[in-house]
Amino acid sequence: MIVFDDVTYSYPGAEVPALSEISLTLDPGSWTAIVGANGSGKSTLARLTDGLLHPSAGRVFVDEIDTTDYDRAWDVRSLVGLVLQNPDNQIVGTVVEEDVAFGPENLGVPRDELRSRVDAAIAAVGLTGLERREPHLLSEGQKQRLAIAGALAMNPDYLVLDEPTAMLDLEGRSDVLAVLGRLQAAGTAIVHITHDLAEATRAGRVIALKAGRVAFDGTADQLLEDAELMRTLGLEAPPMARMAAALRALGVPAVAASSAEEIVEALWPS
Numbered sequence: 655m656i657v658f659d660d661v662t663y664s665y666p667g668a669e670v671p672a673l674s675e676i677s678l679t680l681d682p683g684s685w686t687a688i689v690g691a692n693g694s695g696k697s698t699l700a701r702l703t704d705g706l707l708h709p710s711a712g713r714v715f716v717d718e719i720d721t722t723d724y725d726r727a728w729d730v731r732s733l734v735g736l737v738l739q740n741p742d743n744q745i746v747g748t749v750v751e752e753d754v755a756f757g758p759e760n761l762g763v764p765r766d767e768l769r770s771r772v773d774a775a776i777a778a779v780g781l782t783g784l785e786r787r788e789p790h791l792l793s794e795g796q797k798q799r800l801a802i803a804g805a806l807a808m809n810p811d812y813l814v815l816d817e818p819t820a821m822l823d824l825e826g827r828s829d830v831l832a833v834l835g836r837l838q839a840a841g842t843a844i845v846h847i848t849h850d851l852a853e854a855t856r857a858g859r860v861i862a863l864k865a866g867r868v869a870f871d872g873t874a875d876q877l878l879e880d881a882e883l884m885r886t887l888g889l890e891a892p893p894m895a896r897m898a899a900a901l902r903a904l905g906v907p908a909v910a911a912s913s914a915e916e917i918v919e920a921l922w923p924s
């Protein structure tokens with residue numbers, strides 16, 4: 655479990671805290687989406703999960719380890735894989751495979767296992783063939799995939815991804831979501847920060863932040879059905895949710911739906 659216990663975080667010199675009095679629990683194996691307007695505190699929350707930032711007040715625990723416990727910092731890093739919003743901030747290797755190997759190498763993973771982990775992570779994000787490429791020569795989307803591969807190679811129990819699909823094309827997005835789905839099926843907890851409510855519907859639980867506080871904690875359908883809440887949170891409903899709402903307004907029964915298939919099924923039951 656990742657536990658936020660009454661966490662407040664202020665950046666040095668900032669007048670207002672980026673996060674205020676956050677208490678929440680993220681369960682092993684769960685898939686949680688974190689949404690919210692720009693500046694609502696999503697990235698700050700992500701950086702607190704693996705000890706990259708320490709709370710100004712309150713505490714964060716990862717499987718009962720306090721993230722401020724200096725002696726256990728590597729334990730926390732090995733449990734929580736964090737993919738930062740800007741992949742450039744995360745690239746450390748001079749070539750792709752070296753970059754992906756960096757984390758597990760630091761964890762002391764033996765040589766032969768390292769090779770297989772790195773190859774599997776590179777394959778999972780579709781970068782096979784680019785192992786020897788210098789990271790700065792990759793496209794932005796490829797860099798984003800590289801950052802995800804680096805986190806995957808750590809075999810984390812919790813994978814926290816800060817807008818991992820922001821720079822990806824449609825195919826890249828669905829590739830990444832498929833990878834996340836497979837990981838979750840294998841037991842990894844996914845914490846997916848996204849602006850895209852359509853992507854958030856994949857999550858069992860959606861947490862919305864507003865001005866550094868938890869303003870909603872429930873299912874994607876509950877959130878999407880509450881147009882007023884969506885507005886106050888500064889969120890835009892995805893096209894399929896807007897269509898479902900329009901159909902409900904026309905009296906088409908119970909289209910909760912977020913996918914085109916569900917809408918078709920509601921209109922023309924098979």
Ligand SMILES: Nc1ncnc2c1ncn2[C@@H]1O[C@H](COP(=O)(O)OP(=O)(O)OP(=O)(O)O)[C@@H](O)[C@H]1O
Pocket residue numbers: 665666668671672690691692693694695696697698699739
């Ligand atoms: N390094 C920093 N120093 C000072 N203030 C910061 C820093 N990073 C973020 N902030 C401030 O903290 C607040 C929360 O920022 P954060 O980056 O967590 O938001 P976000 O929800 O991830 O936004 P976005 O959707 O734009 O990525 C904002 O008011 C932001 O201006």
Ligand SMILES: [Mg+2]
Pocket residue numbers: 696697698739816
């Ligand atoms: Mg952010």
